[in-house]
Amino acid sequence: MAKTKHDLMKDASEIVHYDTAGIPLYVKSDVLSEYPGMRAICHWHDDLEFIRIRKGEMYYRVNSQTILLKEGDCLIVNSRQLHYGYSRGQKECLFLCILVHPLFFSGNITLYERYIRPFTESDGTGFLYFPHGAQYPGMDTQDVSSDISRLLEKAAALRNGGQPGYELEIVGLMHILLGRLISLGLLVPDPDTGYGISRPDPDSAAQRAMVSFLYQNYSGRITLDEIAAAGHVSRSKCCRIFQKYLHQSPVDFLNSYRLEVSRRLLSETSLSVTETATSCGFSHLSYFSKLFGECYGCTPKEYRKRQ
Missing domain, CATH: 2.60.120.280 (Regulatory protein AraC)
Incomplete structure (x- = not known):
């Protein structure tokens, strides 16, 4: 069965494929x-x-x-x-x-x-x-x-x-x-009742900026300093924000996204496993294969054969 995927722009926004062109x-x-x-x-x-x-x-x-x-x-x-x-x-x-x-x-x-x-x-x-x-x-x-x-x-x-x-x-x-x-007064909820309301989130802009940076630059070498700079926060604040939003470290989130991109490349292109790993920012094939196996339960070659 084909897996569902989100097509994303480089700023992490989804390209929504509406049911009918011109009707959102x-x-x-x-x-x-x-x-x-x-x-x-x-x-x-x-x-x-x-x-x-x-x-x-x-x-x-x-x-x-x-x-x-x-x-x-x-x-x-x-x-x-x-x-x-x-x-x-x-x-x-x-x-x-x-x-x-x-x-x-x-x-x-x-x-x-x-x-x-x-x-x-x-x-x-x-x-x-x-x-x-x-x-x-x-x-x-x-x-x-x-x-x-x-x-x-x-x-x-x-x-x-x-x-x-x-x-x-x-x-x-x-x-x-x-x-x-x-x-019912619920579309813009009343803070006095609390019905349906979510809390203001002061770190959301920084998190969106850092995620966007990773989506734009995942194929190259990325340091924690660069991720933090994208959100205009310190290294420690960067790590806290990723844990707060995604329950992952910045590096773990980056690797998760790289693996998702690699899965698509294995399914949709003829790139070799080594070329796929390199295209997704992995400099060592063994490390890529290890993470891929932990995430998808098979080797990259096995995954390609199943598609």
Whole structure:
């Protein structure tokens, strides 16, 4: 089975392949095991991301915060936030992912400026988390996650049906969803209640800059001083930020990304194993093979044969 991959720009932003060219909408039923190591690459994009857990559970990291998402939970990741999902104990997770660009809601500039832009440009709202069954003020009949789930699943059904004009119906559903959250005071959460709110993250800009630097320069020799300089922080602060956001050292994160790139090269090019290792910044073939085996459970040559 082909593995799911994220195509990234050099600044770590994802190149989102929308369902229809010119319409900033992406709807996919996803399976965590389709990702290498059951883990997505850390990335960001301008789109709002809507996640619904259909079966199982997984961890979701947004900036420096980790959320354990369980069946029925919903998560909205704000625009331009570093994020990725990964398995809990290598367990499977089935989930729905919908990406919608904020400009999707800009048909009326007054409504966009009043309701959407304050959310997407909010420093303190990296994500909104809606646990299954949680009750909120103003919701007497059902929990918010069930309401969101119903709208997201209807959008997925429309996408799968593929009838002419389905995009317009999804546009309507997403407006209803955000309108519902706005009416409940949840789109830009109230700090006094704490519903759905995430903490402001002062180190997010530095982390994004350092990750972008690694994505741009992974093929060459990189020092810790250079990584820290990219984020305008000290070496020790650099290491603390990587642990805070990614639970990895800068070097371990760099090697993880190099291995992901090498996996793609082995699958999609005719480069030799040695050429692949060199292209990904590994100066010693034995070290590359060792790390590759630890990550993917086979040698680079064996991996290529399986593709």
